[in-house]
Amino acid sequence: MDGPTTRAARRTHGDLRIRAARAWTREHGDEAPHLQLLASDRAELGRIAEVIEYRTAGSRVFSYGEAANFLYLLVDGLVASSLSLDNGERQIVAFYWPGDLFGLAEDGHYVNTAEILTPSTVYRFPIRQLERFLIDHPRIQHGFFIKAVHDLRATQRQLLVMGRFDVSRRLAAFLLDCSGHDDYFDQPTRVLALPMTRYDIADYLGTSAESITRAFGLLEGQGLLRRRTAKAVELTEKLKTYVEM
């Protein structure tokens, strides 16, 4: 498989956006799912970043245990972050969509593996430089802090899904999450494009690919969705009511 291509970050950093809802306070007109970074902030951040493009699905941005020298911002594409057991079983702990940060580490080593699911573009920031930079730019650091809190909330929510939902409900909740990403969900037709395989979904929802297929069948049987192709699903409004929380 061919490796990624690297180049210096572009002049304009309009694509440097961090996806996150506000942590505690609500501010006027704060509905946007993206943090507001000033143009000057973006430019400064862009200065310490490199742009990398990954072409091939299946390639890895980094692997568990590697020395962690970079933090990544996904600009375009889809990335999965996973943990694996000795027996080879894999648990995907997060899908990263455009605007997401990834590259969690502990004591200088990555604590999970980041895998490319579709051709992707990322910014990568040298950790040490970034840490210094954040100390010097409290407002930007605050944005990163809010992002971390946002991800923490989302992961806790997923814990509820895993702990209390059967497979059909988990799938329904997952599809609704996906439908929040306009790159993959066409509002007018309500058709969701699924960039990942059944196996990926299963490894995310703590079940098997067969069970995912059967859950699709169940939801379809109840008129909550319609499979156009294996990777394109039309969602109905009723789907929301199926996931009671």
Added chain:
Amino acid sequence: MDGPTTRAARRTHGDLRIRAARAWTREHGDEAPHLQLLASDRAELGRIAEVIEYRTAGSRVFSYGEAANFLYLLVDGLVASSLSLDNGERQIVAFYWPGDLFGLAEDGHYVNTAEILTPSTVYRFPIRQLERFLIDHPRIQHGFFIKAVHDLRATQRQLLVMGRFDVSRRLAAFLLDCSGHDDYFDQPTRVLALPMTRYDIADYLGTSAESITRAFGLLEGQGLLRRRTAKAVELTEKLKTYVEM
């Protein structure tokens, strides 16, 4: 049930400690599970905090959906953070031990319910004041950021446990987590004091209280632990090997 008692934060803030491993970089002598805050930092933080004591188990620090005006730091005791479904099922998404921060919110409202499990002492910080304070004190904000990342890692790990482990393994992993807290684990005798009920453990591990009891039985049958009383368990060294990751 009697309410909590409030008083101004004390002069000395030696108990203001934030529990977290470093996010990315490892620094010399950085083994301690607590962030290093300067004495002056602690004093400044303490100035905007109030100390609250909760006597009665079962009382709530805050409930889902309430206006979020405070962030909490647990000094002593044990607190559970949970989400509930319409049907009353409860999922505990985290136990908070001394040194943990809690009070996640979104758009100004708490996104889970914090419940007192044992008599507890907390610091509480007015959110708005704290946010201003953190912007003005980048190093302390950095500590909070690291704490958030630490919690995110821990929650992702729990997601692996929930997605890939059977009940016995989940319980074993949970007991090992608990044994990391010296307040409740006596190193010499290897006896762990469990401050929570079977129901709490079940609601954390996404199972039922009966299954927890049976899992205890299975682990005991394999010589991995010994139940002294319902709330005191002697762990063996072998327990670690049972949870292969």
Added chain:
DNA sequence: CGCGGAGTTGATGAGCATCAACCCAAGTGG
């Protein structure tokens, strides 16, 4: 002493993992 909640044990059935077989679409190479 009697009450109530936690803990335990047993019986039963449902949901799902697993294994196996098969279909289908996209590539690949002759």
Added chain:
DNA sequence: CCACTTGGGTTGATGCTCATCAACTCCGCG
């Protein structure tokens, strides 16, 4: 251009894990 390959997707059969309901014990407490 078409056979062949490969991996994802689907469907069916079977057994196991665990949720659930019920009964009972144990313990602390007024």
